[in-house]
Amino acid sequence: MTFGPDGGLVVGAPDGSAPAGADAAASAPGNAAGTLHGWVNRTPDVLPTSWPSARIQPAVVYDRSFKRVVVYGGYASEQPVQDTWQWDGTTGLWTQVPVAPPSMFDMFGATWDDADESVMIFGGETFPGAAPSNELWSYARKWNAVTSCVPGAPWPPAQLNALLAYDAARARLVLVGSGTWEWDVNAHAWSDRSTAVSPANNQGAFAWDERRHVGVFFGDGPWGVTWEWDGVAGTWSQKQSGSASPAPRTLSAAAYDSDTGRVMLFGGRGDIGGAGSNDWANDLWEWDGTSWTLLDSGDAVAPPDVQGHGLTYDSDRHCLVLFGGNTPPPTGDAPLTVLTTPRPHSRVRVSFSALNYPTTREKRPTTVGTGSSTIPLSESPGDA
Numbered sequence: 588m589t590f591g592p593d594g595g596l597v598v599g600a601p602d603g604s605a606p607a608g609a610d611a612a613a614s615a616p617g618n619a620a621g622t623l624h625g626w627v628n629r630t631p632d633v634l635p636t637s638w639p640s641a642r643i644q645p646a647v648v649y650d651r652s653f654k655r656v657v658v659y660g661g662y663a664s665e666q667p668v669q670d671t672w673q674w675d676g677t678t679g680l681w682t683q684v685p686v687a688p689p690s691m692f693d694m695f696g697a698t699w700d701d702a703d704e705s706v707m708i709f710g711g712e713t714f715p716g717a718a719p720s721n722e723l724w725s726y727a728r729k730w731n732a733v734t735s736c737v738p739g740a741p742w743p744p745a746q747l748n749a750l751l752a753y754d755a756a757r758a759r760l761v762l763v764g765s766g767t768w769e770w771d772v773n774a775h776a777w778s779d780r781s782t783a784v785s786p787a788n789n790q791g792a793f794a795w796d797e798r799r800h801v802g803v804f805f806g807d808g809p810w811g812v813t814w815e816w817d818g819v820a821g822t823w824s825q826k827q828s829g830s831a832s833p834a835p836r837t838l839s840a841a842a843y844d845s846d847t848g849r850v851m852l853f854g855g856r857g858d859i860g861g862a863g864s865n866d867w868a869n870d871l872w873e874w875d876g877t878s879w880t881l882l883d884s885g886d887a888v889a890p891p892d893v894q895g896h897g898l899t900y901d902s903d904r905h906c907l908v909l910f911g912g913n914t915p916p917p918t919g920d921a922p923l924t925v926l927t928t929p930r931p932h933s934r935v936r937v938s939f940s941a942l943n944y945p946t947t948r949e950k951r952p953t954t955v956g957t958g959s960s961t962i963p964l965s966e967s968p969g970d971a
Contacts, residue, residue, distance in 0.1 A: 626889050629679050637681050639672045640664070644838075646697035647897025647910045652704045654903045657726065658910055659708070660692040667692040667714045671726070676904045689724040689732070690714070696751030697897075698795075700725070702758045702772045707733075709762055710749040719745035723770065736775035743768045743777060750793035754818050756800050761816060763804060764788050769818065785823045786814040792841035792855070798848035799876050803841065805852055811835030813874065832879050833872045838912075840898035846905050850874040853909060856894040867892030867915045 642661030645668075650657050655673040662668070669688035674681050695711030705725040713720045721743055723733040735742065743749075749764030760770035766781030791806020802816035811834060813826040833839075839855025852872040856865065869892045871883040883889060896912030 631679075635680070637683060639670065639681060639683070640668060642668055642693075642911055643895035643913045644693040645897055645911045646695060646706070646708050647840075647899050647908070648697050648699050648706045649899040649901050649908065650706060651699060651701065651902060652727075654901075656899060656901065656908050656910070657706050658897070659697075659706070659726065660688070660695075660711075661911060662693045667712075667717075669714060671730070674908070674910075676901050676906065676908065684728070686726075686729045689730050690722060691720040691724075694747045695720070696749040696762060696764070696793075698751045698753045698760065700753050700760065700772060701755050703727070707751065707753070707760060709743070709751050709760075710746045710764065712747060719747050721745040733775070735777065740776045741779050743779075748788065748790050750788060750791065750804070752793055752795035752802050754795055754800070754802070755797060757818055759818060761793075761795070761802050761818060763791075763793050763802070763816070767816065767823070780818070780821055782821065782823055786812065786825075790837035792839045792852055794841035794843045794850045796848075796850055796874075796876065797843055797845060801876075803850045803874055805833065805839065805841060805874075806837065811857075813879070827878065833870065833881075834868070836868060836894075838894035838896075839868070840896050840909075842898040842900045842907060844873075844900055844907065845902045847873070848875075851898070851900075851907060852879075853898055853907075854890075854893045854896055854912065867894055869893060 639658060640663045642663040645661030646657070646659040648657050649655075650673070653673070655675055658672045658674065660667070660669055669692050671684045671686055671688065672681050673684060689708065690713050691708070691711035692714045693712050695708045697706065697708045699705075700707045703725060705727040707723065707725050709721075709723045711720050712718070725731050725733050743762055744765050746764045749762055751763075752761050753759070754761055754769075758772040760772065762768040762770070763786070766779060767785060769778050769780050770776070771778065786804050786806060788804075789806055791804055793802060793804045795802050796815075800817075800819075802818070804814040804816065806812070811832055813832060814823050815826055816823055833852055834857060836855030836857030839852055841850055841852045843849075844851050850873070852874065853870070854868050856867050869889050870881060871889075873880045873882050890909060891914045893912035893914055897910045899908050900906070901908055
């Protein structure tokens with residue numbers, strides 16, 4: 588294996604030959620010729636002082652401006668958390684950012700907004716009160732509530748488990764939940780784009796395909812159907828279901844891999860084993876606009892079966908980052924957190940990132956609104 592200057596794994600040595608061990612890896616069960624598979628755990632055996640608590644359903648978004656993964660909120664040890672963290676994929680270090688939090692703490696839609704260079708979240712569960720929210724917030728070194736610039740303009744209803752993605756070509760946030768809504772980043776106004784034919788968001792997964800300019804949704808009853816949203820035409824179209832798709836599931840996570848031009852789907856819980864089972868999953872799938880391909884069915888070095896996790900793509904280090912979620916009993920109705928890196932597959936240069944959290948009995952105590960340690964904002968890392 589050959590590592591690039593930014594720590595990403597390079598498929599193929601600089602002279603064009605296959606890296607050492609590539610043949611053996613490619614011949615391993617489940618690996619196509621020329622493909623390298625394998626998750627790498629980025630969590631140290633002994634956790635440093637600055638490390639976020641384990642949690643489920645946090646916001647996990649890659650900040651393209653500061654080149655860090657941003658994690659906000661979630662539910663930890665049956666308590667809401669409203670802390671904000673940044674993860675540096677080069678050093679593997681976490682920094683807690685001491686900023687005032689949004690009003691909601693989990694079950695929100697989250698995405699990166701290229702136009703405003705901000706992390707955006709919508710909806711979710713408020714604290715205190717645990718009521719559904721319809722607030723829109725942005726994060727660019729601090730959290731700010733976002734309001735419409737158009738008096739009397741429509742606004743999406745309060746909701747839990749909304750899904751959010753960003754259409755850069757039209758500068759729109761696309762919200763999937765109680766109908767389909769779009770936020771015009773320039774006009775600062777929502778428009779209701781709901782249609783009669785659309786998926787039912789039963790805790791599905793949603794990501795924006797930047798190559799094909801469509802939103803890709805996986806879910807719908809019985810949570811095993813693929814849909815695409817065309818924002819120009821204002822239409823949803825069902826693409827694929829059945830045995831060629833991932834098994835029906837909820838609380839999975841999706842992210843767009845900008846190096847391969849594919850939407851990636853990982854984990855979740857549902858009819859994974861068939862016959863009405865209610866299993867957790869740790870399989871990894873790729874959507875190319877026509878069909879799903881199973882890249883990894885989960886093995887001894889993969890993250891555990893998980894639901895309620897976050898997934899994002901680090902476009903500077905060319906890797907997926909997986910964080911959060913919980914695992915099956917007995918280890919896990921209490922939250923377990925995961926991140927991983929790097930993991931290449933069949934393109935020229937691609938890797939996958941994640942970090943792994945301690946088990947339930949190893950978790951440190953958490954308190955509402957704070958993490959285990961705080962680092963002043965002035966010490967927060969800048970560009971890599």
